[in-house]
Amino acid sequence: GPSSGRGRSTFLRPEFTPLILEAALGTGTTTIWGGKRPPMPLRLSYAGPAFRHERQQLGRYREFTQVGAELIHPLGASTVAPDAELVSSARAVLDAVDLTSHTTLLVNHLGNLDDRTRFCSALVTWLSPRRRQLSPLAQAQLDAGGQGLLRILDSSDDDDVSILSDPTCPVLADFVSSHDRQQFEETLDTLQALGIEAEVRPTLVRGLDYYTGLAFEFVSKRNPALTLLGGGRYDPLVQQYDARCGGIGFAAGVERMALTLAEGSDAAAAAAAEAGSTLGHARTVALVYEPSVSLVTALATANALRADGFTVYMRHSGNLKKQIGSAVDHGARLLLRLDSPTTCVLKDLHDPQDRTGVPYPLDKVRDALMRRLFAGIEWMDST
Known part of the structure; x- marks a missing residue:
């Protein structure tokens, strides 16, 4: 972290998920279960401030408040049940504050780490001859390589969008295994049966590199660039602690929800405050x-x-x-x-x-x- 000016470094929490996993699955005696394996599956929730050093804009601040939940579970042949449960729980948060009608649910499947590596290699090969046509940010992401290449897909720059819409551009879905694609379709069918409509967005990626498998966002209908709640599966992160388990979670930005609620009624805003204060009780x-x-x-x-x-x-x-x-x-x-x-x-x-x-x-x-x-x-x- 940055120096405090007194010879000390200051570290501020940018997100909750890794800290939640360390507290729940870590081996230290100060963890929740004293270093022992907790009963599975785990459903954990949180609320609190987080900090990120990025350019501030409406609804995006360097200090912000998150509420969220994590579902950590033994891995079996199918992830449909935990994925559908977690997404429906996320939708319930928006239901509780009368925000569901203001949002659209976007989903994508990010593949596993091997799928992504093969896709990124193909994307670099395809984009390199077109580098000069990309935005400066996309050029920097292309030069940096690695899993960060996925963020190019989420660019809103007109030049980037035009290049990526070329029908010859590699598509992540083509690199996902048939088994994972089937799981993804079954999850969508389950959500639909629960009355939750989802729009598949092939360019949807999450801002953190540890996501694999299902990724989702509830975005504002009025301002689609504003994500109110987002989440996804992060099995590799969980498997650093327990190779037998996987995990999926979501987080919602309280300030962004309040911003959207400000366009609605005072009663809805009050409901949001109550929901945040009673989370987990x-x-x-x-x-x-x-x-x-x-x-x-x-x-x-x-x-x-x-x-x-x-x-x-x-x-x-x-x-x-x-x-x-x-x-x-x-x-x-x-x-x-x-x-x-x-x-x-x-x-x-x-x-x-x-x-x-x-x-x-x-x-x-x-x-x-x-x-x-x-x-x-x-x-x-x-x-």
């Missing part, structure tokens, strides 16, 4: 589901409960016994088991007399949970 319910219940039904139920103020814990891998065991490890008080698309069972994990739970029609369980909440039941919040 909802009640915890563990949701598990039988194989006969679709991912869409499970996520739709989780989203509805989260909208009611509950923290919902889910594990998308393992059989029902492992899902329940994981819920116990996370300290959940109530277990919601989806037995079919229309029926469920609500069980108190801390009550030895409650051996089988209470069955409910799925469309009535939210009322049952709210009655328990307002009855003054003692809850344990998720960590």
